[in-house]
Amino acid sequence: MDRADVIILGGGLVGLALAAALDSGGLSAIVVDPADPAPRGSASFDGRTSAVSSSSMRMLDAIGVTGQVAEPGCPILTIAVADGLAPGGLHFDADEDGPLGWMHENRHLRAALHARAENGRNCWLLWKSAIAEVQRGENGVVISLDDGRKLSAPVLIAADGRNSPMREAAGIRVARWNYRHQAIVSVLRHQRQHDNIAYEIFYPGGPFALLPMIDDTQGHRSAIVWSVPRDDAAGWLSLDDEEFAAEAEAAMGGFLGPIAMLAPRSSYPLGFHHAAQMTGQRLALVGDAAHAIHPIAGQGLNLGFRDAAALAQVLVEGARIGLDLGDRQLLDRYQRWRSLDTLSVAFATDSLTRIYGISGRAASTVRRLGMGVIERISPLKDRFKSEARGTCGELPLLLRGLPI
Numbered sequence: 001m002d003r004a005d006v007i008i009l010g011g012g013l014v015g016l017a018l019a020a021a022l023d024s025g026g027l028s029a030i031v032v033d034p035a036d037p038a039p040r041g042s043a044s045f046d047g048r049t050s051a052v053s054s055s056s057m058r059m060l061d062a063i064g065v066t067g068q069v070a071e072p073g074c075p076i077l078t079i080a081v082a083d084g085l086a087p088g089g090l091h092f093d094a095d096e097d098g099p100l101g102w103m104h105e106n107r108h109l110r111a112a113l114h115a116r117a118e119n120g121r122n123c124w125l126l127w128k129s130a131i132a133e134v135q136r137g138e139n140g141v142v143i144s145l146d147d148g149r150k151l152s153a154p155v156l157i158a159a160d161g162r163n164s165p166m167r168e169a170a171g172i173r174v175a176r177w178n179y180r181h182q183a184i185v186s187v188l189r190h191q192r193q194h195d196n197i198a199y200e201i202f203y204p205g206g207p208f209a210l211l212p213m214i215d216d217t218q219g220h221r222s223a224i225v226w227s228v229p230r231d232d233a234a235g236w237l238s239l240d241d242e243e244f245a246a247e248a249e250a251a252m253g254g255f256l257g258p259i260a261m262l263a264p265r266s267s268y269p270l271g272f273h274h275a276a277q278m279t280g281q282r283l284a285l286v287g288d289a290a291h292a293i294h295p296i297a298g299q300g301l302n303l304g305f306r307d308a309a310a311l312a313q314v315l316v317e318g319a320r321i322g323l324d325l326g327d328r329q330l331l332d333r334y335q336r337w338r339s340l341d342t343l344s345v346a347f348a349t350d351s352l353t354r355i356y357g358i359s360g361r362a363a364s365t366v367r368r369l370g371m372g373v374i375e376r377i378s379p380l381k382d383r384f385k386s387e388a389r390g391t392c393g394e395l396p397l398l399l400r401g402l403p404i
Contacts (some may be wrong), residue, residue, distance in 0.1 A: 154325040191259075315398035
């Protein structure tokens with residue numbers, strides 16, 4: 001039987017980040033994932049990108065991931081928020097603390113996290129490994145794989161996605177609803193420079209996010225995340241590249257000049273879920289297994305990275321004083337630390353989605369007035385900027401760029 005300090009179910013971005021964070025703190029981790037790892041590191045660009053907050057980047061640097069990234073991310077120096085193409089809106093600018101975040105291609109993040117975990121002294125990655133049975137008892141966790149191998153650890157981490165089988169098996173209740181929207185993601189080439197500005201343009205049909213990416217040898221690039229009514233998604237996806245580019249250019253008001261499609265369009269349904277608790281008997285949830293929010297503010301992955309940073313610190317500090325890593329009181333510390341932050345971000349993104357989904361001139365006028373108030377009140381504006389950076393509240397050491 002193979003034994004480690006922690007078993008992590010799921011080798012996605014958050015699961016691998018947690019494994020690397022634990023390794024940097026001296027704890028051993030076994031990552032179990034049924035997927036084939038080859039596409040994670042060798043896939044061609046599929047148009048999927050992530051906005052990584054400044055605090056998340058500090059964590060990735062602290063655990064030795066940034067040196068593995070094949071392509072540097074594009075710094076976000078300004079976030080511009082607008083109600084349609086009407087004048088006014090909000091602008092959050094970078095300051096002496098550095099960029100507000102960075103845009104990365106998901107394939108490069110996956111490959112870097114995979115390489116870091118694979119090269120960790122205390123990490124074991126078991127790909128293409130299906131689970132036959134999970135036993136969580138008073139004395140520990142035992143996992144049986146379908147090939148006959150057995151794994152054991154004091155604690156089990158579910159990083160197995162929004163439909164987490166482990167969460168469901170543990171009987172953890174989830175509040176969930178869907179937004180009746182689909183997100184269409186891709187990458188555009190455009191004539192004018194984006195000046196490192198991330199745009200969030202709100203329309204009654206759904207927000208249109210335009211996110212800066214580093215230039216390539218052919219010119220300027222930006223990623224889009226366009227939320228459209230679910231009933232209309234098939235129609236949008238059926239457009240050819242020229243037709244879709246023309247629609248996107250119109251939604252942008254043409255401020256970046258003529259555009260062309262650079263990557264395949266992909267689409268996924270938008271929904272909300274939030275687990276009633278993030279822990280169970282010898283179990284902790286991280287990332288989408290615990291919560292999923294609307295991409296309206298680009299905080300979904302960052303919430304998962306914050307889970308990983310907090311849980312790694314709780315477990316490493318617990319191990320140093322000789323505690324059982326699956327002890328209820330130790331896991332309760334993680335629950336208390338993360339539950340308020342995840343709930344407040346989930347509430348804020350859900351509220352924004354609903355407020356900006358109200359159509360009509362009167363609603364638009366009220367929204368623009370509200371943005372004008374925030375723009376003029378520095379402390380309130382600074383609070384929103386801190387949320388974008390991921391620097392609010394009691395930050396784990398890794399999110400401050402410090403070792404555990």
